[in-house]
Amino acid sequence: MRKKLVLIISALLAHYAVSGEPNVAHSSSEWQIWAYSTAAPSFIGTRATIVSPSNAVLREGDNGWTCMAGNSRPMPSSGWEDAHGGMPVCADVQSLKWMQAYMSGSTPELEHDGFMWMLHGDVGEDNTTPMVMNKKDAKDPSQWIESGPHLMLMPKDPGAIANHTTDFTSGAPYVMFPGSKYAHLMIPLRDYYKYHE
Ligand SMILES: [Cu+2]
Numbered sequence: 640m641r642k643k644l645v646l647i648i649s650a651l652l653a654h655y656a657v658s659g660e661p662n663v664a665h666s667s668s669e670w671q672i673w674a675y676s677t678a679a680p681s682f683i684g685t686r687a688t689i690v691s692p693s694n695a696v697l698r699e700g701d702n703g704w705t706c707m708a709g710n711s712r713p714m715p716s717s718g719w720e721d722a723h724g725g726m727p728v729c730a731d732v733q734s735l736k737w738m739q740a741y742m743s744g745s746t747p748e749l750e751h752d753g754f755m756w757m758l759h760g761d762v763g764e765d766n767t768t769p770m771v772m773n774k775k776d777a778k779d780p781s782q783w784i785e786s787g788p789h790l791m792l793m794p795k796d797p798g799a800i801a802n803h804t805t806d807f808t809s810g811a812p813y814v815m816f817p818g819s820k821y822a823h824l825m826i827p828l829r830d831y832y833k834y835h836e
Contacts, residue, residue: 665718668697674722675706679729679756687729705735710762711742712772722759723834729756737793737823741769746820749795760787760834766807769821785834790826791815797822 659677663669671691676684676698688700690707692714708714709728719725730738733753740747763785765771767778774783784807792812794800803824805817812826 660722665720666714666716667718670718671708671725672697674719674725674759675708675727676729677722678706678709678727678758679704680758683756684729703732704729706730707738709738709757711770724762725759726757726761727759731755733795734791734793737821741821747793749793751795753793755791755793757786757791758788758828760789760831761785764815766805766813766815767817769816769819786825786827787831787833787835788828789831790828792824792826794823800824 659673661669661673665671665674668691672689675689676687678684679687683702683704684706686700686702687704687706688696689698690705691697692708706727706729708719708725710719710724710726714725728738731753733749733751734755735753736749737747737753738755763774763783765774765777766782766784771777774780777783792800797820800814800822801817804811804813807813807815807825810827810831812824814822815825816822
């Protein structure tokens with residue numbers, strides 16, 4: 640009994656040490672604040688405003704960054720399966736405008752370039768075309784990329800990044816959704832390819 644308890648406690652400690660993930664329901668504010676805020680490095684995420692999929696402010700921040708789920712699919716009532724599944728983003732003021740335009744299908748109007756962190760990656764995108772939800776719906780399945788940790792540059796002028804590669808396999812920063820009003824630069828970070836077969 641005592642041995643079992645020690646095992647459980649050490650398993651819990653190991654879990655916290657690795658991820659800091661709170662052991663609470665994924666639909667709770669506490670879990671969502673953890674999942675969304677950790678889409679950025681802690682020096683940004685811990686001071687960011689956290690917003691729920693229904694646009695409720697879960698925590699007020701003070702550094703001008705906003706973290707939220709980037710997955711445009713509805714959140715299951717039990718919450719996202721894991722942080723990766725919620726595709727959380729941490730956006731600065733300009734890239735938040737980009738995100739709102741993307742979600743509503745309008746044209747982003749930025750005052751200058753913005754940045755957006757996605758350290759939990761995403762559940763997959765057709766690199767050629769915005770808003771394709773499943774690999775089977777991609778025109779060319781070879782253009783499907785399920786991203787690991789990355790930073791994104793949202794350009795005020797999408798033409799300004801047009802000369803960067805669109806090849807997401809080279810490891811260099813590359814253009815996602817090239818030629819569209821949602822073209823942006825993906826900057827792969829450590830473990831970027833961990834979900835990509
Ligand atoms: Cu991204």
